[in-house]
Amino acid sequence: xxxxxxxxxxxxxxxxxxxxxxxxxxxxxxxxxxxxxxxxxxxxxxxxxxxxxxxxxxxxxxxxxxxxxxxxxxxxxxxxxxxxxxxxxxxxxxxxxxxxxxxxxxxxxxxxxxxxxxxxxxxxxxxxxxxxxxxxxxxxxxxxxxxxxxxxxxxxxxxxxxxxxxxxxxxxxxxxxxxxxxxxxxxxxxxxxxxxxxxxxxxxxxxxxxxxxxxxxxxxxxxxxxxxxxxxxxxxxxxxxxxxxxxxxxxxxxxxxxxxxxxxxxxxxxxxxxxxxxxxxxxxxxxxxxxxxxxxxxxxxxxxxxxxxxxxxxxxxxxxxxxxxxxxxxxxxxxxxxxxxxxxxxxxxxxxxxxxxxxxxxxxxxxxxxxxxxxxxxxxxxxxxxxxxxxxxxxxxxxxxxxxxxxxxxxxxxxxx
Amino acid sequence: xxxxxxxxxxxxxxxxxxxxxxxxxxxxxxxxxxxxxxxxxxxxxxxxxxxxxxxxxxxxxxxxxxxxxxxxxxxxxxxxxxxxxxxxxxxxxxxxxxxxxxxxxxxxxxxxxxxxxxxxxxxxxxxxxxxxxxxxxxxxxxxxxxxxxxxxxxxxxxxxxxxxxxxxxxxxxxxxxxxxxxxxxxxxxxxxxxxxxxxxxxxxxxxxxxxxxxxxxxxxxxxxxxxxxxxxxxxxxxxxxxxxxxxxxxxxxxxxxxxxxxxxxxxxxxxxxxxxxxxxxxxxxxxxxxxxxxxxxxxxxxxxxxxxxxxxxxxxxxxxxxxxxxxxxxxxxxxxxxxxxxxxxxxxxxxxxxxxxxxxxxxxxxxxxxxxxxxxxxxxxxxxxxxxxxxxxxxxxxxxxxxxxxxxxxxxxxxxx
Numbered sequence: 001x002x003x004x005x006x007x008x009x010x011x012x013x014x015x016x017x018x019x020x021x022x023x024x025x026x027x028x029x030x031x032x033x034x035x036x037x038x039x040x041x042x043x044x045x046x047x048x049x050x051x052x053x054x055x056x057x058x059x060x061x062x063x064x065x066x067x068x069x070x071x072x073x074x075x076x077x078x079x080x081x082x083x084x085x086x087x088x089x090x091x092x093x094x095x096x097x098x099x100x101x102x103x104x105x106x107x108x109x110x111x112x113x114x115x116x117x118x119x120x121x122x123x124x125x126x127x128x129x130x131x132x133x134x135x136x137x138x139x140x141x142x143x144x145x146x147x148x149x150x151x152x153x154x155x156x157x158x159x160x161x162x163x164x165x166x167x168x169x170x171x172x173x174x175x176x177x178x179x180x181x182x183x184x185x186x187x188x189x190x191x192x193x194x195x196x197x198x199x200x201x202x203x204x205x206x207x208x209x210x211x212x213x214x215x216x217x218x219x220x221x222x223x224x225x226x227x228x229x230x231x232x233x234x235x236x237x238x239x240x241x242x243x244x245x246x247x248x249x250x251x252x253x254x255x256x257x258x259x260x261x262x263x264x265x266x267x268x269x270x271x272x273x274x275x276x277x278x279x280x281x282x283x284x285x286x287x288x289x290x291x292x293x294x295x296x297x298x299x300x301x302x303x304x305x306x307x308x309x310x311x312x313x314x315x316x317x318x319x320x321x322x323x324x325x326x327x328x329x330x331x332x333x334x335x336x337x338x339x340x341x342x343x344x345x346x347x348x349x350x351x352x353x354x355x356x357x358x359x360x361x362x363x364x365x366x367x368x369x370x371x372x373x374x375x376x377x378x379x380x381x382x383x384x385x386x387x388x389x390x391x392x393x394x395x396x397x398x399x400x401x402x403x404x405x406x407x408x409x410x411x412x413x414x415x416x417x
Numbered sequence: 418x419x420x421x422x423x424x425x426x427x428x429x430x431x432x433x434x435x436x437x438x439x440x441x442x443x444x445x446x447x448x449x450x451x452x453x454x455x456x457x458x459x460x461x462x463x464x465x466x467x468x469x470x471x472x473x474x475x476x477x478x479x480x481x482x483x484x485x486x487x488x489x490x491x492x493x494x495x496x497x498x499x500x501x502x503x504x505x506x507x508x509x510x511x512x513x514x515x516x517x518x519x520x521x522x523x524x525x526x527x528x529x530x531x532x533x534x535x536x537x538x539x540x541x542x543x544x545x546x547x548x549x550x551x552x553x554x555x556x557x558x559x560x561x562x563x564x565x566x567x568x569x570x571x572x573x574x575x576x577x578x579x580x581x582x583x584x585x586x587x588x589x590x591x592x593x594x595x596x597x598x599x600x601x602x603x604x605x606x607x608x609x610x611x612x613x614x615x616x617x618x619x620x621x622x623x624x625x626x627x628x629x630x631x632x633x634x635x636x637x638x639x640x641x642x643x644x645x646x647x648x649x650x651x652x653x654x655x656x657x658x659x660x661x662x663x664x665x666x667x668x669x670x671x672x673x674x675x676x677x678x679x680x681x682x683x684x685x686x687x688x689x690x691x692x693x694x695x696x697x698x699x700x701x702x703x704x705x706x707x708x709x710x711x712x713x714x715x716x717x718x719x720x721x722x723x724x725x726x727x728x729x730x731x732x733x734x735x736x737x738x739x740x741x742x743x744x745x746x747x748x749x750x751x752x753x754x755x756x757x758x759x760x761x762x763x764x765x766x767x768x769x770x771x772x773x774x775x776x777x778x779x780x781x782x783x784x785x786x787x788x789x790x791x792x793x794x795x796x797x798x799x800x801x802x803x804x805x806x807x808x809x810x811x812x813x814x815x816x817x818x819x820x821x822x823x824x825x826x827x828x829x830x831x832x833x834x
Binding site for chain 1: 485492557
């Protein structure tokens with residue numbers, strides 16, 4: 001079980017978490033719990049580091065920020081004990097959670113589970129601070145912001161857990177953002193691949209990295225809310241969304257749609273380089289420097305043939321990297337030979353995702369038609385095996401999501417039905 | 418060097434601390450620094466523990482409260498680095514600081530110093546969180562409130578430091594509390610024994626335990642202020658008070674007074690048991706149960722012979738233990754056979770302390786006369802080799818201290834002199 005910062009914000013909420021944990025143990029489960037720092041605490045600690053040293057040493061940064069999860073782990077163990085549950089904390093260096101030495105963005109290499117499994121078998125709830133680990137030379141590391149989801153999945157893999165329940169402030173994964181589409185439906189099951197596509201295009205339920213790890217280690221992950229009523233949900237109910245391998249879908253979900261979900265992402269910016277000479281190597285001059293600068297280019301379209309021997313090249317980069325992208329390209333202007341840079345931050349990427357589209361033709365065509373019918377102009381297109389994305393004007397984001405949600409038959413039935 | 422919570426309260430103050438550390442390093446010293454948590458932080462964490470579990474498991478309490486010093490250790494290392502000093506933190510479990518497993522009040526058994534000495538020899542400032550240690554089975558411990566002074570002395574002993582400088586919010590040890598006696602003088606040197614007597618009777622400059630440890634390990638401790646001007650005190654000046662073994666006093670301090678200091682302690686309460694049968698074993702029935710309940714009895718006076726075969730027994734206990742003491746004694750009423758319990762919380766213990774009194778008769782007599790001359794009634798007396806204490810009415814505390822400070826010639830010279 002993993003609880004995020006909002007669920008751990010203060011002793012009252014920690015008591016609520018302890019109740020949820022206790023019910024799982026009472027239902028006969030052996031339980032390990034991974035916790036985040038109290039909401040706001042990591043920000044407070046990061047700010048201290050920035051004030052102390054703008055160019056901070058990530059090794060000492062890790063010493064400071066790892067303390068937030070240490071506090072909540074101890075407090076949850078204390079709270080469980082107050083309820084009569086045996087519990088103890090296992091800090092990252094105590095298990096240990098072995099990581100590489102990339103401070104502030106460490107990767108988990110291995111978790112020693114023998115001691116914690118023995119403790120769990122003896123009836124103790126194991127409480128493990130997320131986010132933290134230990135380098136080969138025994139210094140503290142952290143996994144990067146949001147890393148506690150990854151900690152939870154890694155712990156679940158190490159102890160061969162039946163399931164990794166990630167409690168958040170939403171009660172599952174939806175077909176699309178319920179704030180945009182009132183008729184969005186909660187999904188009972190979703191595949192790792194679909195979750196990855198939805199996460200990376202703007203559905204912020206889980207850290208992408210934790211989903212990749214779950215897929216690699218085949219950890220069954222359930223997303224559910226710690227804010228449902230504290231009353232009587234049976235401990236074994238599955239009220240959230242289960243993230244599983246594709247072979248676990250068969251049969252279990254007969255009414256499953258071809259399309260699983262629709263995501264909108266406003267964090268991309270569009271860049272057009274006009275009149276790029278249409279010769280071998282020109283495109284390499286554009287994207288080589290961007291890759292070297294660690295700028296993640298997403299959609300790429302080349303409009304050939306407007307002028308003879310010239311072409312416009314359109315692509316998207318994260319909004320935050322737009323200024324850096326422009327500066328880099330200006331520096332390469334002669335090497336590339338373009339005419340000018342046009343950029344547009346007011347775009348949105350709309351994606352339809354579903355493993356079902358592998359066996360169904362026409363998903364992309366249906367998308368283009370549905371958008372065209374509402375007069376929404378498509379500025380760029382990219383596709384993967386289980387995803388079709390289009391770039392549109394940011395102002396049309398909500399309209400596009402609603403139109404597609406209906407077009408693919410995702411709307412929840414009316415209550416009358 | 419050790420810095421307390423007030424000195425570490427926020428990044429601005431930590432920068433001031435880093436400046437003091439940097440000057441010591443610039444003067445050619447190898448430096449290890451022990452730090453407390455930010456002022457108020459340990460209270461905040463203790464409160465979380467109390468809210469989580471009133472009868473908290475001290476092992477998990479330690480996990481929570483040890484985080485405060487972890488944060489300041491990381492921040493001081495970062496701040497030193499920002500000033501161009503090489504620095505790194507060494508957490509209690511990293512050195513490790515080995516303790517017993519008495520959680521929340523652990524005792525240091527041994528500190529591994531090889532790694533930290535190598536780091537210091539390579540020019541790195543070692544930053545070590547106070548207050549924390551590691552049990553034999555690798556769980557976190559803390560040393561009890563105020564334990565960072567003890568950490569500092571233990572580290573100084575382990576690395577064979579030339580000196581242990583403890584920075585506090587006072588600039589040294591005074592002949593008495595300067596808030597009571599304006600003419601109190603700062604002492605240049607004081608012996609461990611004197612410091613222990615002064616500390617245990619109410620001069621709260623250093624934790625008693627740290628002074629005992631310094632005496633045992635012969636660590637030269639200097640108390641000084643981290644709040645003196647940030648300008649230009651030469652790094653090797655000794656502006657504070659040096660606490661040393663008695664043999665280090667010889668010759669160095671010709672003008673040393675027979676009496677070193679005067680302390681007042683309002684935290685004691687007086688208990689009188691009237692008409693206790695004057696027979697063997699009666700007193701054991703009184704003090705046996707109190708000792709078993711861990712109540713620290715200080716002064717004891719038996720006034721024999723008021724009635725034949727009966728006696729009044731007077732003693733003092735810490736104010737906080739008065740109610741418990743009364744309850745315990747009521748429970749023993751038949752076994753002891755006393756008539757009634759009279760208690761008085763409005764008392765103060767005034768002590769004159771000095772190794773010089775070993776070779777000078779008449780110190781106690783001078784004390785009694787000075788107090789009698791001002792009409793101050795003495796309710797009880799106790800003495801040790803280097804201390805005479807009397808119990809008086811709490812309202813006369815300040816008067817008594819001033820009278821004695823003058824009587825023993827401790828007043829600072831007038832500025833005109």
